Amino acid sequence: MRPNHTSAAGGSCISRSLRRMWGEATALLDRSRKGGWVDLLVVIGLAGLLFGLIDVGREWAGEHRPSIDIDLSPWALPRYTFFSLSRGLLAYLISLSFTLLYGYWAAKDRVAERVLIPLLDILQSIPVLGFMPGLIVAMVELFPHSNVGLELAAVIMIFTGQAWNMTFSFYHSLRAVPLDLREAATVYRFGWWQRFKWVELPYSTMGLVWNSMMSMAGGWFFLMINEAFRLGDRDFRLPGLGSYMSVAVEQGRVDAMLYAIVAMTLMIVLVDQLLWRPVVVWAQKFRVEEGGHQEAMSSWFLNWLRRSVLLRRLRWLFRRTKRGNEETPAPSRREPAPIPVARGTAWVSGLSLGLLLAVLTWGAWKLLELLQDVSLAEWGQVVAAGFWTLGRVLLATAIGTLWALPAGLAIGLSPRLSRVLQPVVQVVASFPAPMLFPLVIAGLRLAGVSLEWGSILLMLLGTQWYILFNVIAGAMAVPADLREVARSYKITGWQRFRVLYFPAVFPYLVTGWVTAAGGAWNASIVAEFVTFKGETYRAEGLGAQISAAAAGANFPLLAASILTMSTLVVLFNRTVWRRCYRLAEERYSLTK
Template sequence: MSGEGGFPSRGVWRRPALRWVDVLVTAALVGLLYGLLRLAPSLDAPFLPEQAPSTVSTDPSDLPYYAVRSLLRMFVGLVVSVLFTFVYATAAARMRRAEKVLLPVLDVLQSVPVLGFLSVTVTAFINLFPGSTLGLECASIFAIFTSMAWNMTFAFYASLTSQPGELDEASRVMRLTKWQRFWQLDVPGGMIPLVWNGMMSFGGAWFFLAASESIRVLGHQYALPGIGSYAAAAIQEGDLGKVGVAIAVMVVMVVGVNVLFWRPVVAWSERFRVEESEAAERPRSAVLDFLRRSSVPELIGRPLRPVGTALDRGTRAFGLAEHPLAPPAARERTGDVFFAGAVTAVVLLGTWRALDYVDATVGLGEFVHALWLGAVTFGRVVVLLVAATVVWVPIGVWIGMNPKVTRFAQPVVQVLASFPANFLFPFATVLFVALGISLNVGAVLLMALGAQWYILFNVIAGAYAIPSDLREAMTGFGVSGTLRWRAFILPAVFPYYVTGGITAAGGAWNASIVAEVVDYGSHHLTATGLGAYITAATATGDFPRILVGISVMSIYVVALNRLLWRRLYRIADTRYAL
């Protein structure tokens, strides 16, 4: 039987057969939605701060439930971090005057330790949701967010400021709106570094999971169900067996998240690589291949297409993606003067109020003591950065420039980077006590366990992002040995290394909070340093010393960024951007 023109018509209007891959994807989505609905009541359970539990059960049978609660907090923190990154990094890269304020503020925010945020936000969130656990959940998620967002924001900002000029010109010629430019140029251009730094940030958040779920601030102890609070309770009990169980569960979680989420995202981000020749071998993901064979993602995305079209049309009224005409030089200088004057006035007012508060409580001499402690911690940070650079830059280049090695090494590196090293602190404490090693020395190793991976991940991302045609050109010209490293590899990964270095330094300062004070059972080790100072002040609710400690840490971090990392950023933008 044929229709008009002799073309066969049988089966043309037949509904596509249901495929097993669609059934599995649908079942997974339904299961995920069901799990979220089951968890929802526990997120809004009744809560009274005076009667809140200070610890959680260490029964291993509770670990599956704790793991799900922790994963939910981690992914909510990741979503909020991505939204923050898009808004903040774009504003810093596209608004010249705002950049002068946003980047120093980002430096300060990165330098504030997680405990510093918790000491302020816990009470605020509890009061925002009175009588509900949701306030404590928000405080925990906010702490996770603060350990993710800054690294991702720096990475996306670096990709925006180093965009190829021809792509920028093309967006103007095509008369794209600001909305279209963001989604068709800015986000695709920064996707690879954003994904790799997202993985690293997610791993860094695992490091502070115990601090964000077992919260000890202002003389109070709050505990939320989670794998981090379980590990904190097991450490407090001095039960190495239960700590080992928590470590095993954590490894399963990290590997599962890597296989089911990060590897598919890395493979998917390959579509945004800009190069003229095809890579010899691209990363693969069985999960991504599975999803591509299913029609469920297409069915879910189809109703959203009219929304995207409407946004593209609606945003044209707000202007195109091109810089406005340059204002007269006199008006430009006048605007700069007023802007700088307003910012300076706000900074001076805040500084004066803070100094007056400290002077009236503990005295300004406390800053001298904190500055000395900061110099000790700064020495540990410098040792860590130098050692991590010497060790991990060659290894990161080797992994990133060999796709076969990347496929096998990336999951291993992800596990090592994502694993919360403070879970190993009890074993390190036992080792330090047995060998008579002072925590003043051991703290460098403990800080490295949480901070060195930023350099490794960014170098891998930089080597991995080198266009294949450049690699082939270097091989074709016979460039090898020291010349290849000096003229090709190091310049290519330098912008990524700077991003990794600045976030590793910030991560090291943050890690000093938990690395300079280690507790296990009856053992209590304390190192001399600013991290131990802030930890002690936070635990007792000593606001003046918390303010002094955070201010001094911010001074060190911002000064290092201004004097070193920003200058390296400028070199990366002007000399080594592809």
């Protein structure tokens, strides 16, 4: 009897082992099947991306054409959309590199900061028409036999609509790194690279991500001007959504306008879902605090990519290669002393600052030569126009704050609202506002509103989103434990806003004010000087002065108008926004 009992027990054990092995095998097979579909779609997507990049390369390397014909067929829109998207993404990569270098330099070098931050104010205030003709002609002359110069000029123009907002955000984040994090970096004897990689960049990531989304939206603002530029009888147009929409407006093709609007909307939605939403979810791991209750954010595309066996294999191979390089034996086991960064890089910073000052001095000398032809009466008109535009900029910023502050708090404090409304906000904010100007002008005419007041609404269409995105980023960074303390002490309503929410988002709000005001100054050139159905509408202001001077090729008056705008922006930033920044650092900071 005992042998039979032992045999039965052994058979039962073997049976259980076989069932477990079979279950694991079928589960693995099931996961492989699911991952196989994902891998197939990944391969198809990468192949399509490669084909598109080859097409873009051919367009760049193609022979320069004196003029191009824009095909208004809807079947041409996918290609045009990809061209515009590739220019925007390339400009964003340049903007990100510029942000990290320029923002870090300004935050770490107190001497250079006195030049770099005012210079950033000036660069933000210079309108597109101020340097677009010269830049395009110079780049085309530099590459006369291909489209490289024209494409690079378009990328640089998009860059000017992206970089300043991101740089201001990154600079302010570096200045606001919590004291305990800086002390920890000092205790662990971090070098400049370790401090940047493990402390400063992670702390700045949340604000940088949200401002990157807003910067991409800002890059599309002058899309029609960038891709459909003409100078006299010379045609500098490029195939893209902007030129497609411009030709559709010229020919009165309502169907083509609708096709362009649909294509732009689909592109923005896809970029949001396939790029920005996964990046926002990924950036949650860089939150400074981990306490308190936080609802997890998710991205269907990111979850989908995580199921890819192919991507897991590539990631494993990359980590193994990196680990192998790091495990190379060092000649000495003694721990190296930290590198004195200040001494090692002081001469580089000083040399760079000297070169920058030399270039600025040369540019100032050329500007003075140009301004000699501007009369005293013209200077008086320009200055008066500048104060008219300043009033409209402040009104547009104030109106934008009235709705963007509560809306941004509601979206940023609720992951559910963020998940639902972020794509909507991204689409609306990214849509080029000048494309809607004809409809707004028609509405203003029906309502009997002059452009003197209507230009404020036109400015608001393109600048209010800077405030909203910065407030959303600030609300998402509110520590969850502080919110739980507020709930525990039953601090609600206005009191919670005054003692918690407003101090938390105020540094981000100041950044939104600065960038929104800069965007409003830039938008004034298309808001105060509008052409609708063959008629030109003009409001008294500096933007109208710049547009009229550019249209009439009055370069001395154009230079005087740009100089006045830059001076007003810098003075206002130095006297008002700088005090707001100091107030945010000293009084309304949750990290000190």
